[in-house]
Amino acid sequence: MTKVQELQLMIRHPNNSGLQRDSLTQYFIPAHFIHELSISQADQPILSMEGGTSISEDPNFRFDFTAHGNGEIRVEATDRDGKVFRGHWPMETAGL
Template sequence: MPGIKIRTKQEGGLTIVRVLITHPMETGRRRDELTGQIVPAHFIREVTIEHNRRTVANCELSTAVSKDPYISIRFRGGKTGDKVRVTWTDNLGNTESTESTIA
């Protein structure tokens, strides 16, 4: 089941954002052990991280990323109480977004 977990903290003038995304990240090359059929590709293409509606990171992913990707970034200018939003889109057109407050 899809999901996004965000952890934020302030450290030395930087805001640290840690993101864990629940996603199968299938390459399209693996065979199902029971049926022998190829499991269709299903992977995250793009992850965007915004701070107060300003993009601070735009990550392009591919099939080379493992299941349940973890992303960590640092940026300047964040303050306690500001909003951080994480949005992902996969190759099937699915998308998910969630927001957190900087601690």
């Protein structure tokens, strides 16, 4: 049985747009933001996106999705510098 679940993902990342200036040097801070994000559950895609300069510092994503059993949630994010961040968490099944 599938049930609609709420998922919240918080990412610590500066997400600099490349338009901010360093307050001491007045040079522009280089662009550094989440470029790609994918979220899956039980090997089924939930969300994928291509990020850009409009994503805030330390972004917080919250949305509903249809759960596929009890498979774990997997997240992979790649930033503009090519650094890859991965995480996985068990599916909380309270109320299923």
